[in-house]
Amino acid sequence: xxxxxxxxxxxxxxxxxxxxxxxxxxxxxxxxxxxxxxxxxxxxxxxxxxxxxxxxxxxxxxxxxxxxxxxxxxxxxxxxxxxxxxxxxxxxxxxxxxxxxxxxxxxxxxxxxxxxxxxxxxxxxxxxxxxxxxxxxxxxxxxxxxxxxxxxxxxxxxxxxxxxxxxxxxxxxxxxxxxxxxxxxxxxxxxxxxxxxxxxxxxxxxxxxxxxxxxxxxxxxxxxxxxxxxxxxxxxxxxxxxxxxxxxxxxxxxxxxxxxxxxxxxxxxxxxxxxxxxxxxxxxxxxxxxxxxxxxxxxxxxxxxxxxxxxxxxxxxxxxxxxxxxxxxxxxxxxxxxxxxxxxxxxxxxxxxxxxxxxxxxxxxxxxxxxxxxxxxxxxxxxxxxxxxxxxxxxxxxxxxxxxxxxxxxxxxxxxx
Numbered sequence: 001x002x003x004x005x006x007x008x009x010x011x012x013x014x015x016x017x018x019x020x021x022x023x024x025x026x027x028x029x030x031x032x033x034x035x036x037x038x039x040x041x042x043x044x045x046x047x048x049x050x051x052x053x054x055x056x057x058x059x060x061x062x063x064x065x066x067x068x069x070x071x072x073x074x075x076x077x078x079x080x081x082x083x084x085x086x087x088x089x090x091x092x093x094x095x096x097x098x099x100x101x102x103x104x105x106x107x108x109x110x111x112x113x114x115x116x117x118x119x120x121x122x123x124x125x126x127x128x129x130x131x132x133x134x135x136x137x138x139x140x141x142x143x144x145x146x147x148x149x150x151x152x153x154x155x156x157x158x159x160x161x162x163x164x165x166x167x168x169x170x171x172x173x174x175x176x177x178x179x180x181x182x183x184x185x186x187x188x189x190x191x192x193x194x195x196x197x198x199x200x201x202x203x204x205x206x207x208x209x210x211x212x213x214x215x216x217x218x219x220x221x222x223x224x225x226x227x228x229x230x231x232x233x234x235x236x237x238x239x240x241x242x243x244x245x246x247x248x249x250x251x252x253x254x255x256x257x258x259x260x261x262x263x264x265x266x267x268x269x270x271x272x273x274x275x276x277x278x279x280x281x282x283x284x285x286x287x288x289x290x291x292x293x294x295x296x297x298x299x300x301x302x303x304x305x306x307x308x309x310x311x312x313x314x315x316x317x318x319x320x321x322x323x324x325x326x327x328x329x330x331x332x333x334x335x336x337x338x339x340x341x342x343x344x345x346x347x348x349x350x351x352x353x354x355x356x357x358x359x360x361x362x363x364x365x366x367x368x369x370x371x372x373x374x375x376x377x378x379x380x381x382x383x384x385x386x387x388x389x390x391x392x393x394x395x396x397x398x399x400x401x402x403x404x405x406x407x408x409x410x411x412x413x414x415x416x417x
Contacts, residue, residue: 009106012089012090012105015105015106016089019109019121019123019126019127020123022120022121023120023121023122023123031153031157031158033119033121033125034121034128034129034155034158035158036119037115037119037121038132038158040115041111041115041129043129043133043136044159045159045160046132046135046136046143046159048136049079049135049139049140049141049142049143050141050142050162050163051142051143051159051160051161051163052067052142052144052145052162052163052164052165052264052268053145053147053151053156053157053159053161053163053165053191054145054147054165054166054167054264055151055154055164055165055166055167055188055191056147056165056166056167056168056188056201056202057167057168057171057184057306057308057309058167058168058306058308058312059167059168059201059254059256059257059260060082060146060147060167061082061286062167062253062254062286062289063165063167063201063257063260063261063264064080064082064144065080065253065284065285065286066253066257066258066261066262066280066281066284067142067261067264067265068080068097068284069097069280069281069283069284070261070262070265070272070277070279070280070284071142071265071272071276072097072280073276073277073279073280074269074273074276074280075276076141076142077096077141077142078094078095078096078140078141078143078144079093079095079131079135079138079140079142079143079144080093080094080143080144080146081093081127081128081131081132081135081145082094082146083124083127083148084404086287086288086404086407087408087411087412089105089127090102090105092127093105093130093131093134095134095138095140096140105130105134108129108134109126111133112126112129112130112133124155125155128148128155128156128158129155131145132159142268145159145161147188150184150187150190151187151190151191152188152189152190152191153187153190154190154191157191160193161191161193161196162196162268163196163197163198163264163268164191164193164197164199164218165198165199165200165201165260165264166188166189166191166199166201166202166209167201167257167260168202169181169184169188169202169204169206169209170306170308171184171306171308181206182206182207182208184206185205185206185208185209186206186208186209186211186212189208189209189213190212192212192213192218193216194216194217194218195216195217195218195219196218196219197218197219197220197221197267198218198220198221199221199227199264199267200220200222200223201223201256201257201259201260201263203223203224205222221267223260223263226240226241227239227241227259227262227263228240228259229258229259229262231255234247235247235248235249235250236248236250236255236258238259238262240262240263240266241267242266242270243262243266245274245277248277249282251281251282252285252289252290253285253286253289254289256312258281265277287407288301288302288303288404288411289302289303290302290316291407293400293410293411293414294389294414297389297392297394297396297397298392298396298397298398299385299397299398299399299400299410299414300399301399301400301401301406301407301410301411302316302399302400302401302407303401303403303404303406303407304341304401304402305332305333305336305341305401305402305403305404306336306341307337307340307341307343307344309341310341310342310344310345313344313399314344314347314348317348317349317397320397321348321397322395322397323395324393324396324397325351325392325393325396325397326348326349326350326351326396326398326399327351327352327388327391327392327396327397327398327399328345328351328352328372328388328398328399328400328401329381329384329388329399329400329401329410330342330352330353330354330368330372330400330401330402330406331356331357331362331365331381331384331402331403331405331406332357332363332368332402332403332406333357333362333363333402334361334363334367335361336402338367338368338371339371342368342371343371346372349372351388352368352369352372352373352374353374353378353384353385353387354366354368354369354374354377354384355368355377355378355380355381355384355406356379356380356381357402357403357406359405362405364377365378368402381400381413382413385398385400385410385413
């Protein structure tokens, strides 16, 4: 799209291609440029909404989805910004659980383009500002902002939230966040604000998070100390500062994130009716999180792409496998910790299939094959999935995982797209 016609296009695809082209880097850490544009647009705050910023190595999307579901069951209007998307850009912004039409995003991008002048913005910064523009327009009662990367310098952190949440802390994106859990924790604690509560779902909390909170006067509410979840075969129990909820329905999303979500909701809206909590947990879902793609054979897809997520995936697979085998199809980005991720799954996976990931930063599958101890890489994810399904018996389970790109392609293959 040329600069002379960019304001005229009625195509969201054109706008997305343009936004990708106007900044030389996919990621540029820092908020100075973004805050200037947001301030000029009147988007440096959302005075008509309560804002929750959710950071974490894993579990952000699941936590936001469960909070959104409970709030909607209680009749509270919601706005959610999340990333990345699986199939459509529109997935990144939800108002009351629904995606918006292309026109709404085009209008937001046009307003940002007019306001930014010569200021360069990355794709993610454009998308975050676009979400804030739509939230300012729609005025939902509660806005949930999922942090894209880290916290301190992430685009979502330009807003002073009413509540901060950290779901988990582990190593990922080391080139930006550092090589230790202490450094990662410090970056994620960058979403804290003075005297604004922060809900922490990470049980092994790095000292850096406590240090940042202490310096700011941020009250920390920590799992295992200030709130608890007790999981049983039939239902589970939550104990918080005010709430004691028993025999809760087991959500389809990770239970550990359900505990964090309820602790955050208790802080944000302690008056929520118990029936809304129960219904919201039962209804909450999120594509690509242990998503069942096929019944015969059983095929699940999961976006697990780092060691922390792989460890949780291994736990889920051990519970689901029953008496059958687990056949794993894996395609990952080359800059991920492939070896550590697969090592977490080795005890539960019986047979591996490696596949290439033909996207930017995508791996050719050779590291996956070596880490899995197998020879050869299938020519495509479709070929790997087909072979795994052909070899799966009635009691077996196929898991396809490794990235959002992997899950998106797997979904398309099973939906016939």
